[in-house]
Amino acid sequence: GTISGVEALLRIDRAEMGVLEPRDFLTLASNSGLMRDFGTWVLLTACGQAKIWRDAGIPLSVAVNVSRREFGESDLPGSIRSVLDATGLPAAQLELDLTESLLVEDPDRALLLLYELHEIGVRLVLDDFGTGYSSLHYLQRFPLHALKIDMRFIQGLPNNTDDDAIVRAALAIGAAMNYQTIAEGVETEAQLDILQQHGCDRVQGYLIGRPVDADLLLDEYAPIFKFVRS
Numbered sequence: 001g002t003i004s005g006v007e008a009l010l011r012i013d014r015a016e017m018g019v020l021e022p023r024d025f026l027t028l029a030s031n032s033g034l035m036r037d038f039g040t041w042v043l044l045t046a047c048g049q050a051k052i053w054r055d056a057g058i059p060l061s062v063a064v065n066v067s068r069r070e071f072g073e074s075d076l077p078g079s080i081r082s083v084l085d086a087t088g089l090p091a092a093q094l095e096l097d098l099t100e101s102l103l104v105e106d107p108d109r110a111l112l113l114l115y116e117l118h119e120i121g122v123r124l125v126l127d128d129f130g131t132g133y134s135s136l137h138y139l140q141r142f143p144l145h146a147l148k149i150d151m152r153f154i155q156g157l158p159n160n161t162d163d164d165a166i167v168r169a170a171l172a173i174g175a176a177m178n179y180q181t182i183a184e185g186v187e188t189e190a191q192l193d194i195l196q197q198h199g200c201d202r203v204q205g206y207l208i209g210r211p212v213d214a215d216l217l218l219d220e221y222a223p224i225f226k227f228v229r230s
Contacts, residue, residue, distance in 0.1 A: 003221055004202065005061030005095065008046040009211050010038075030069065039070045040079065047087040047094060049214045054093065058218070063095035063125065071102045077116040084120070091121030097148065099127050107138050118143040125182070130170055140177060147174045151185020151205070158194040171198050 012020040029038050043064055050062040070076060084091055096117065103110040103126075114124055126139075129147040149170045156163030167183070174181035183195050186205035195203055212220050 003060070003208070005063060005093075006217070007063040007097075007204065008042060008065075010042060011211075026067075035067060035069045036073070039067060040083070043080070043083045044086065047083050047089040050093055051087050051089045053218070054089065056218070059093060061093045061095055061123070063097050065097045065127065066102070068102060071098065071110075071113070076113065077120060080117065080120055080122060084122075092123065095123040095125050095146075097125045097127040100129070100131070103142060104138060107141075111141055114142050114144075126179075128184075130166060136173070139173075144177075144179055146180040146182055146201075148182045148184055149200075151183075154183050154185045154191055154195075154205070155187075157191045164194070167195070167200075168198050171200055174201075175199065 010022050012025055014020065026035075026038075029035050046062045046064050050060060053060050066076075070079075073079070080094075080096075084094065103114075117124060123145040124143065125146040125148055126142075126144050127148045128150040130153060131150045147170065149167060153163045153166045153170070157167065158164065171181050173179075180201045181199075182202045182204065183191075183200050184204055186192055186195065186203040186207045188207060192203060192207060209221065
């Protein structure tokens with residue numbers, strides 16, 4: 001019943017075009033060579049904001065998605081260290097969300113990179129679990145902290161028996177490997193109830209909170225944050 005963290009969402013708000021979501025501009029950013037700058041700016045902004053919340057007595061974790069290009073950079077761990085040093089955010093409050101496809105393309109390189117990140121102390125989360133080509137052999141080798149179950153399986157709960165079976169299987173895998181489990185896209189009380197019954201550790205989605213500007217978040221959820229502090 002408490003809020004433990006947030007996920008950073010990237011938007012561009014322009015008066016003449018309205019709010020642009022990543023699908024509207026990330027391809028352009030990638031093709032023009034700006035993805036590295038985007039990634040660095042997002043990390044700095046997200047970690048800096050989390051440090052502000054921490055200083056206000058609310059130590060929220062912040063999850064940031066790692067792009068394919070960022071993961072391909074040889075000095076990603078160095079960039080993460082620099083951002084944490086610059087912002088003063090403890091490493092344990094930063095979660096890096098990584099998709100399965102990033103890890104299975106070159107699993108040996110991924111393994112070395114993940115261990116470097118693990119040594120820094122950041123939390124490593126396998127995002128969209130169940131939608132890629134999961135290899136349990138690789139999964140048991142990677143030093144992960146959590147599995148995020150993709151929202152496509154959550155949307156069918158509690159009535160779709162196939163989705164329910166997949167979710168229960170994913171939760172069982174997470175429990176067996178001592179990974180925390182996180183369900184994405186939770187929008188109804190019925191979905192939350194069934195996930196609690198199945199033993200899911202954390203949930204995120206519109207039922208918990210909709211996207212909100214960082215400077216409005218404390219006011220939006222003040223009663224819950226006061227409960228956390230107490």
